[in-house]
Amino acid sequence: MLKVDNIDKFYGDYQALSNVSIFIPEKCIYGLLGPNGAGKTSLLRIINQITAPDSGGITLHGQPLERKHCEVIGYLPEERGLYRKMKVGEQAMYLAQLKGLDKVEAKKRLLRWFEKFEIASWWNRKVEDLSKGMQQKVQFIVTVIHEPKLLILDEPFSGFDPINAELIKNEILQLRKEGATIIFSTHNMKSVEEMCDKIALIHRSKKILEGKVETIKNKYRADLYEIAFEGNMISFTTALWAGYTLVKHEGEKNNFKATIKCDGKQSINDLLAVLLPAVKIKSVIEVLPSMHDIFIQKVQEINEQN
Amino acid sequence: MNKTKLIIGREYWTRVRKPSFIIMSILGPLLIASTFIIPLLIKASNFKTMYVQVVDYSHIVHQNIRYYNSDHVAYLTNFADGEINKVVDQFAHSDDTAVVLIPAHFMSVPNDVTIFHKDHPGVNTITKLKNDLQDLRVKYAVKQGNNINLVDLEKIMQKVDVHFYNEGTALEVKIFLGIAAGFLMYLLIMLYGVQVMRGVMEEKTNRIVEVIISSVRPLQLLYGKIIGIALTGLTQFVILIALLLVLISSAKTLFVQSSVEKAHEQVTALQSQGQVNMTPGEKEKKTSVSEEEITQYMSDLSTIAPRMLFCFPLFFIGGYLLYASFYAAIGAAVDSETETQQFVLPVTIPIIISIFIASNIFENPHGDLAFWTSIIPLTSPIVMLARLPFMDLSTQWWQVLLALLLLYATFVFTTKLAAKIYRTGILMYGQKASYRSILKWLRYKN
Numbered sequence: 001m002l003k004v005d006n007i008d009k010f011y012g013d014y015q016a017l018s019n020v021s022i023f024i025p026e027k028c029i030y031g032l033l034g035p036n037g038a039g040k041t042s043l044l045r046i047i048n049q050i051t052a053p054d055s056g057g058i059t060l061h062g063q064p065l066e067r068k069h070c071e072v073i074g075y076l077p078e079e080r081g082l083y084r085k086m087k088v089g090e091q092a093m094y095l096a097q098l099k100g101l102d103k104v105e106a107k108k109r110l111l112r113w114f115e116k117f118e119i120a121s122w123w124n125r126k127v128e129d130l131s132k133g134m135q136q137k138v139q140f141i142v143t144v145i146h147e148p149k150l151l152i153l154d155e156p157f158s159g160f161d162p163i164n165a166e167l168i169k170n171e172i173l174q175l176r177k178e179g180a181t182i183i184f185s186t187h188n189m190k191s192v193e194e195m196c197d198k199i200a201l202i203h204r205s206k207k208i209l210e211g212k213v214e215t216i217k218n219k220y221r222a223d224l225y226e227i228a229f230e231g232n233m234i235s236f237t238t239a240l241w242a243g244y245t246l247v248k249h250e251g252e253k254n255n256f257k258a259t260i261k262c263d264g265k266q267s268i269n270d271l272l273a274v275l276l277p278a279v280k281i282k283s284v285i286e287v288l289p290s291m292h293d294i295f296i297q298k299v300q301e302i303n304e305q306n
Numbered sequence: 307m308n309k310t311k312l313i314i315g316r317e318y319w320t321r322v323r324k325p326s327f328i329i330m331s332i333l334g335p336l337l338i339a340s341t342f343i344i345p346l347l348i349k350a351s352n353f354k355t356m357y358v359q360v361v362d363y364s365h366i367v368h369q370n371i372r373y374y375n376s377d378h379v380a381y382l383t384n385f386a387d388g389e390i391n392k393v394v395d396q397f398a399h400s401d402d403t404a405v406v407l408i409p410a411h412f413m414s415v416p417n418d419v420t421i422f423h424k425d426h427p428g429v430n431t432i433t434k435l436k437n438d439l440q441d442l443r444v445k446y447a448v449k450q451g452n453n454i455n456l457v458d459l460e461k462i463m464q465k466v467d468v469h470f471y472n473e474g475t476a477l478e479v480k481i482f483l484g485i486a487a488g489f490l491m492y493l494l495i496m497l498y499g500v501q502v503m504r505g506v507m508e509e510k511t512n513r514i515v516e517v518i519i520s521s522v523r524p525l526q527l528l529y530g531k532i533i534g535i536a537l538t539g540l541t542q543f544v545i546l547i548a549l550l551l552v553l554i555s556s557a558k559t560l561f562v563q564s565s566v567e568k569a570h571e572q573v574t575a576l577q578s579q580g581q582v583n584m585t586p587g588e589k590e591k592k593t594s595v596s597e598e599e600i601t602q603y604m605s606d607l608s609t610i611a612p613r614m615l616f617c618f619p620l621f622f623i624g625g626y627l628l629y630a631s632f633y634a635a636i637g638a639a640v641d642s643e644t645e646t647q648q649f650v651l652p653v654t655i656p657i658i659i660s661i662f663i664a665s666n667i668f669e670n671p672h673g674d675l676a677f678w679t680s681i682i683p684l685t686s687p688i689v690m691l692a693r694l695p696f697m698d699l700s701t702q703w704w705q706v707l708l709a710l711l712l713l714y715a716t717f718v719f720t721t722k723l724a725a726k727i728y729r730t731g732i733l734m735y736g737q738k739a740s741y742r743s744i745l746k747w748l749r750y751k752n
Contacts, residue, residue, distance in 0.1 A: 012746050049520075079735055095521070139517070
């Protein structure tokens with residue numbers, strides 16, 4: 001769907017993006033992660049043709065990105081707002097028409113969305129009379145009003161209360177179901193795990209990680225297992241004589257929960273084999289690293305290398 | 307007390323260190339000084355003695371007028387009795403400034419002095435000429451007269467007035483039109499220029515700009531805004547002119563009517579006291595004087611107004627576009643109203659200087675300063691408008707054309723620069739803009 005090829009972007013002497021390439025398949029929710037100032041917004045602005053790259057190129061469905069593609073892209077920037085003194089409906093109409101909709105179609109679609117988000121009664125009110133959450137709803141509506149094939153959302157949940165965040169999340173998932181491809185830039189790792197199919201991690205202007213969320217998580221698995229058991233803690237640790245490390249444990253009397261790291265060649269079967277004679281196993285769960293942990297680990301690695 | 311000192315120190319130093327404070331401290335006095343320096347400069351610029359040929363059919367002034375010569379005006383009387391056609395012909399081929407035609411009935415009708423000129427003489431020259439002629443009249447009358455009574459004295463003291471052969475428009479009308487047009491231009495450029503700045507700032511501080519420029523090019527947004535606001539300005543201009551025309555025509559009717567009524571009342575009052583005995587014809591003659599004056603002013607206005615109405619929108623569009631591009635760049639560069647000061651001031655200075663020059667241009671409308679400032683794009687929209695009533699467009703049309711060409715060429719150039727600043731500035735949130743950072747933005751690619 002969207003292919004970003006070896007993009008470089010300079011602001012004077014400062015390099016905001018260095019040889020960044022990503023590929024976003026169709027109907028994918030693609031998470032763009034990275035610390036503040038990493039270059040995410042620069043990349044999103046380039047995809048939106050707000051700025052141009054110094055080198056490299058972008059193709060959408062195999063065609064070089066052009067101005068006409070604006071009408072199939074919807075962009076919700078992190079820094080977003082509305083004309084405060086304008087009426088809500090009038091403004092939504094203006095922004096929808098800028099996206100290429102004609103007046104009649106824009107009004108029809110807007111009314112449908114306004115009903116859906118329960119803000120229809122605010123059509124003739126000024127934006128400054130709206131709460132921040134309501135303004136965010138209007139902004140979301142005008143981002144998706146032209147039914148874009150590519151939806152770019154920069155921190156879409158910031159400013160929303162949990163109920164409205166859930167509403168927006170469901171809408172995003174619905175849009176994907178209807179065929180939209182979504183680029184999703186955020187610091188909210190929980191939402192990345194919940195929603196994203198693929199991610200790219202950008203740090204100090206470079207892409208340092210890219211792939212499917214599941215694959216990345218598996219790649220960064222540390223052979224950690226959380227085991228709940230009944231029995232004596234001393235017997236448990238004695239059984240883990242060699243090849244295993246007790247990372248942490250908690251509990252009292254005969255009920256414990258321990259996290260074990262298998263060293264080297266030991267598998268979960270080996271671990272169970274040594275534990276079963278010693279204690280009564282109640283549950284075994286593999287502890288996969290969270291995206292949050294991977295993010296921090298990867299960024300720290302790079303920082304240490306430099 | 308120590309804490310108060312600390313606060314005083316912070317309040318003082320944060321302000322004193324601001325570039326706007328330093329700029330204002332230097333430029334403020336210069337601006338104030340310029341209010342009286344500029345009129346002097348206008349008078350002094352292109353200072354040269356004006357040679358005025360005097361053709362005296364009255365035989366009253368030519369013998370003595372040379373005693374009134376000054377550094378500024380030299381009267382030439384060799385043409386005193388020449389044939390007028392011959393004099394005008396010779397004048398056309400001479401370096402002299404003007405020919406003054408004193409009619410034979412100068413003693414009884416002092417307001418029928420005609421001036422032929424090439425470049426329009428300034429107000430000072432005209433005033434000196436009037437005063438000199440008045441003085442000579444009075445002296446002549448005193449020398450000739452015996453037993454001058456009050457009625458004679460009143461006649462002698464009637465003011466000398468001149469009219470210009472070339473266009474027949476009263477000087478007052480030209481001055482009024484020039485200054486009014488200059489001020490209107492100043493107001494519209496400032497008003498709408500600042501609106502552009504505020505509009506850009508609003509979009510930036512509201513953070514709506516990024517939403518919009520994901521749908522349209524930044525330059526489309528910039529030009530759309532500038533043109534939209536320009537149309538507002540032009541609409542206001544049209545309304546203003548229409549309203550003025552209505553007001554002038556109704557004022558004319560009202561004024562003439564009231565002056566006729568007043569004169570009737572006066573005459574009736576005098577008649578009732580037995581002091582005056584006028585025939586109906588005389589009454590009409592007396593009451594129609596002010597009507598004539600007004601009609602004269604109206605016809606004066608109608609000779610100058612077309613060129614003003616034609617040139618005003620052209621210079622407004624050019625001047626507004628030029629300044630609006632600066633204001634747009636400022637609006638894009640800053641994050642808050644307070645930050646605008648340091649950038650707005652340098653942009654405002656040429657406008658303020660223009661208005662000072664425009665309000666004094668009648669002193670010397672064809673001097674070097676007036677000429678150059680009416681050509682240079684930063685000042686031309688205001689100064690040229692103020693100068694326009696004094697120009698002979700049959701020979702000086704090229705100056706207007708040149709000013710317009712330069713203005714529009716400069717606009718294209720400054721808009722390109724402003725667009726570069728705009729494109730980068732609108733996306734720079736939370737950064738304090740400085741001249742250095744703006745220069746850096748100019749080097750950014752797209």
